[in-house]
Amino acid sequence: MRRVLIFSSPNPITPQLSTPPTPPVNAVFPIRNCRWIGPSTSFQPPVLRLHNYQRTPTPLLCSATDSVTNQTKMASQDEQDPRISKISSVIRVIPNFPKPGILFQDITTLLLDTKAFRDTIDLFVERYREKDISVVAGIEARGFIFGPPIALAIGAKFVPLRKPNKLPGEVISEEYSLEYGTDKIEMHVGAMQAGERALIIDDLVATGGTLCAAIRLLERVGVHVVECACVIELPELKGRERLGDTPLFVLVSSA
Numbered sequence: 129m130r131r132v133l134i135f136s137s138p139n140p141i142t143p144q145l146s147t148p149p150t151p152p153v154n155a156v157f158p159i160r161n162c163r164w165i166g167p168s169t170s171f172q173p174p175v176l177r178l179h180n181y182q183r184t185p186t187p188l189l190c191s192a193t194d195s196v197t198n199q200t201k202m203a204s205q206d207e208q209d210p211r212i213s214k215i216s217s218v219i220r221v222i223p224n225f226p227k228p229g230i231l232f233q234d235i236t237t238l239l240l241d242t243k244a245f246r247d248t249i250d251l252f253v254e255r256y257r258e259k260d261i262s263v264v265a266g267i268e269a270r271g272f273i274f275g276p277p278i279a280l281a282i283g284a285k286f287v288p289l290r291k292p293n294k295l296p297g298e299v300i301s302e303e304y305s306l307e308y309g310t311d312k313i314e315m316h317v318g319a320m321q322a323g324e325r326a327l328i329i330d331d332l333v334a335t336g337g338t339l340c341a342a343i344r345l346l347e348r349v350g351v352h353v354v355e356c357a358c359v360i361e362l363p364e365l366k367g368r369e370r371l372g373d374t375p376l377f378v379l380v381s382s383a
C-alpha cells in the first residue's frame with residue numbers, strides 16, 4: 129500500500145518514517161482542521177493521506193448533501209445553519225484505526241456533546257417527519273445509535289440490519305464485497321412488509337458497499353427505500369454512485 133505522510137506544522141517528525149508514532153489515547157483530531165487539541169505533550173500528530181479505499185484526503189466540511197439534485201445544500205434549508213458546523217467540529221478523527229493507514233471518523237465524541245447529538249437527530253427528523261416513512265432500518269453498529277431516536281420521533285418502527293449470525297430468528301441475508309473478501313448483512317424475516325416505505329440510517333458512507341447491500345435486502349422483500357441518510361460521507365470514495373436511484377442525504381462531507 130503506497131502511503132504519503134503529510135505533517136501538520138510545526139512537526140519535528142521527518143516524512144521518512146515508515147510507521148507514524150502512536151498518539152496518546154485521549155488524542156482528539158477534529159475533522160475540520162486536524163488541529164491537535166489533546167493534552168499538552170511534545171507529540172504532534174501527523175495527518176495522513178492514504179492511497180487505499182478508506183483514505184480521507186481532504187478535511188471534512190460542514191454541509192448537508194442531497195443526491196437527488198446532486199447539489200450541496202443545508203439540511204435546515206438555511207445555508208448558515210450553525211448546527212452542522214458544530215456537529216462537524218465534535219467528530220474526532222483517529223489515525224491508524226482499526227489498522228495502519230486508516231483515518232477513522234469517530235462519532236463517539238459527537239455523542240458526548242448533548243446539543244450536537246440532539247441537533248444531529250433533529251436535522252434528520254426535520255427532513256423525514258413528513259415523508260410517510262413506516263420503517264427506519266439501522267445498520268450495525270453505529271446505525272443503531274442514530275436510527276432508534278429518529279424512528280421514535282417520526283412515528284416509524286426500527287429494524288436492525290445486523291452482521292451475520294447475530295439475529296436469533298429466521299433471517300434473509302445480502303452479501304457485499306469488502307477490500308478483501310466479503311461480508312453480509314441480515315434482517316429478520318417478517319420485520320418489514322412489502323409496500324412499506326423505509327429510511328436506511330448509518331453513521332458513515334465510504335465505498336457505499338454496505339448501504340448498497342442494505343438497499344438490495346429491503347428491495348428483495350418489496351420495501352421501497354425512500355432515502356439513505358448518514359452523518360458523514362467520504363465523497364472521494366464515490367459511495368453514492370453505487371446507490372443507483374436511491375437518494376443519499378448526509379450532514380457532513382469532505383470537500
Ligand SMILES: O=P(O)(O)OC[C@H]1O[C@H](OP(=O)(O)OP(=O)(O)O)[C@H](O)[C@@H]1O
Nearest residue numbers: 268269270330332333334335336337338
Ligand atoms: O461505505 P462502506 O465502505 O461500506 O463503509 C461504511 C461502513 O463502514 C463502517 O462500519 P464497519 O464496517 O466498520 O462496521 P462496525 O460499525 O460494526 O464497526 C460504517 O459504520 C459503515 O457501516
Ligand SMILES: Nc1ncnc2[nH]cnc12
Nearest residue numbers: 182231232233234332334
Ligand atoms: N474512515 C472511516 N471511519 C469510520 N468508519 C469507516 N468505515 C469505512 N471507512 C471508515
